[in-house]
Amino acid sequence: MLYIKRPVKIFFCFISLLITFPLLGQSILNLSFEPHVNGNQPLKLWYTKGPNYVFYIDTTLATEGKGSLVIESKLAQPTAFFTIYTNKLPVDSVKGKLLTLQVLARAEKPIVIQTYIAVQGKVDRLNDVLRMDTLKSFGKWHPYKLQIPVPLEAGQVAFGFRMFGSGKVWFDKATILLDSIPYPDIPIIEPDSSATTASARTPSQIEIDWLQKYNLPLQTFNPAVPLEDLYFIKSIMGTAQIVGLGEVSHGSREIFLMKHRLLRYLVEQHGFSLFAIEADMGAADRLNQYVLAGEGDPRQLLTGLGFWTWNTEEILGLISWMRKYNMKSTTKVKFTGFDMQVPEVAMDNLWQFAEKRDTLLKNSLQPIKEFIKTVRTTNTRAGMMSSQLQSKARLACRLLHERIELQKGYYLNILTLDELSTLRQDLLLLNQFIEFHLLPLKEAAGYRDACMADNLHYLLGKYPKEKVVVWAHNGHVSNQGMYVDVRPMGRYLKDTYKEKYINVGFAFGQGSYRGIDPASGKIATIKAEPAQVGSYEQFFDKVNSSAFMLDLRKISLSKATQWLFEPRYFRTVGAMATRREFSQTQIVKEFDLILFLKESTAAKAL
Incomplete structure (x- = not known):
């Protein structure tokens, strides 16, 4: 697609x-x-x-x-x-x-x-x-x-x-x-050859006054308090049925809580009923059984997602809220994932199906199991993997696909259409995992975003009447691509779903976050780099509000807003801390809305 x-x-x-x-x-x-x-x-x-x-x-x-x-x-x-x-x-x-x-x-x-x-x-x-x-x-x-x-x-x-x-x-x-x-005839600011940003300067008073006038203040990031301060969102939602909620890092407590609060608002006020997180689809389905029917231990199921970034009190609190909401509401909120980096559950599903219904599938599944084991035990990519193992894994995926299609009549006698669709998707997740690890690292990042977009498209086809909240990093939900040579998942969604997809980029001014310390290789509380001179965060920090949103789609170019249209430094951190947290981007091209928090603290580990 x-x-x-x-x-x-x-x-x-x-x-x-x-x-x-x-x-x-x-x-x-x-x-x-x-x-x-x-x-x-x-x-x-x-x-x-x-x-x-x-x-x-x-x-x-x-x-x-x-x-x-x-x-x-x-x-x-x-x-x-x-x-x-x-x-x-x-x-x-x-x-x-x-x-x-x-x-x-x-x-x-x-x-x-x-x-x-x-x-x-x-x-x-x-x-x-x-x-x-x-x-x-x-x-x-x-x-x-x-x-x-x-x-x-x-x-x-x-x-x-x-x-x-x-x-x-x-x-x-x-x-x-x-x-x-x-195009207004307003001051144009271009750096000299020694400049480190497109506009390395502090905000002017006219820019601060504009921000103070047009920001949309948020009273709190606490998801448990009343939602009245979010009601303005109704006027900017339009026809959106897919809302991408980004994050500047994978470990900010305040951002996690604010995203939880936005999810609650979208569920209670706009009828959103599908939650999709940047995590393994198969493991997320097991958590879905908890939020729908109370099956299993949420802590263990959260660990089973395979992403340490989500093993926090904040995400557990979100899951607990979903379960409580489903217990009292006739409209149920579902929990799912769209990533393809943790294929073990998909493999388990296919293996169990083969043992019970089609033992011939096991011969083709075996090379894929060996491929996954090699990746997990050696933490290696294609460059350090035997060419024979690579070829066997790819061939196995092709043979499995051919068998399922050739025996479609047989499978429809023993499976529902939905079960057959799930079987095909599990196989696709295995194939995505293999190709991701066979590609050069430079190409793998873009391939992953394309896969995540495809997997979301599958979910939207599976739940055609549902409106979905997508939880992922800023770089994935963005419209253009914050990283060189990577077409983001958000670009695919915007091209396919047009105005039905909107995204919210997140930023914070100062504080800390949870991440991997590159020196020790351990998960730790990382002190955030101060906002650089001329960065978007430095401008946002001038607003007299602890949290606010801006609708970037409605901003006209003027002397007071030109800085928003200029390439500036913007904080972006993944799971691992980095020596330089700021890189240049242009947020009016990347996001429909931006949500800024003055302070961030590290998410609390379970």
Whole structure:
């Protein structure tokens, strides 16, 4: 299930300009070409090229305001046959959007001019679009308009105007549109070559005031207290039937409790009835029997998930709440998982079925059992595993699949459709586990996210009328991908389910979390790295609230909000602590909503 380029001849000097364009400080583009801006440097952010041409602001002629841009040749026959007047947009503001350039132009005599947009990748030119005209009816303003889709892999974007030959040309009232929305002429902040972030600065007062006005405050992370402060969520839910709840680490007590509280709200107020966690699907089904019917010991079943990250008081409290809710409610909340890293339960299910119903399956299951045992006992990947074992495991999965499909009639005589579907899914989990461990580590992370998305799609097919809460790391629920070369599970879900999938990214300002200490290799309480200067967390921490949410989908670009659209440092920690907790991302692309907590403490181990 899961898973315009227009060639134009262009001179080499223009391409080299894109590559060598200097990074500058805080100034405005000055698209209306006003004379007294940027400290009386109205063309500060523009780059000019071409001998025997001059560039300046004309304060005697303008369509609006007090000035217009002039390109003028000083010689009757300039030695250069064209000139460039260009600027770069912050590329992360325009990636993935339709970029439109509009401008008015006039000349003192018939002359050839050109407007252009060019997109440069990290290595190769990706896209350019230009319009070249001879202005014959001089003395009048003529409108120009260009459009180009900017690829996500864009490295730099430039636009500008050219004049060929001698004469004088005016440009005014330039406008940039991103997906038909005007790009405001506000301060653009780009780092110099020594900068460590896209905007290494502290928040301004106008930015703090905006955050203070538009944040959605949350009273507490305690899941047991009344939910009235969450009722605003109803107005931002839309048609969502899948809600991904992220987490900045796998060990923050406050984040776990807040996610529990959000789950309770979604269940009680919006009828969500399927809970899916980043854990083994088979083991999660055993916990489901507890929350539905009280079967088993929840502590033992929680340990059986195979993820130490969930062996905490907070997750046990969530499971206990689900059980209590199901005991008094006619609508039951189900517990399930969607990961594929712990296939032992799937193997047990298939082995027991083979012993009781189809002993021929055991011959094919044996090489897979050996593969799992080798992974568990040696903690190895394909590079240290015999090629014979690898081939046998892959062949066994193929033969098992073929037998089940060829004997489908037999299986339908002894199984229900739902039981047959579960049998196939268990086999798929084994195959996913094998392929995950045979892939190079660099590719395995992306493969895992694709598998988790497929497994969620299976669950949504199994429970077609259910609305689901997905519990996973920020990196998995995100829309674009917070890690290099990894397409996240959230991207697959967004592509497939559109507006029915929304996600919530989580962040905290300071404190600690539970994780693996890389020095000792043991699970410990890790002191969190302080929020870096210019990080999203530093901005969020200025709000006078211990916890709040922001709806990132409804924020318009302005002087007060530009920082949200810029790539900034954002904390991300997995199961293991790292020396550098912050990496660059752009949260408006990654999340629909962001939930910030000022303090985090380590989750409490069972």
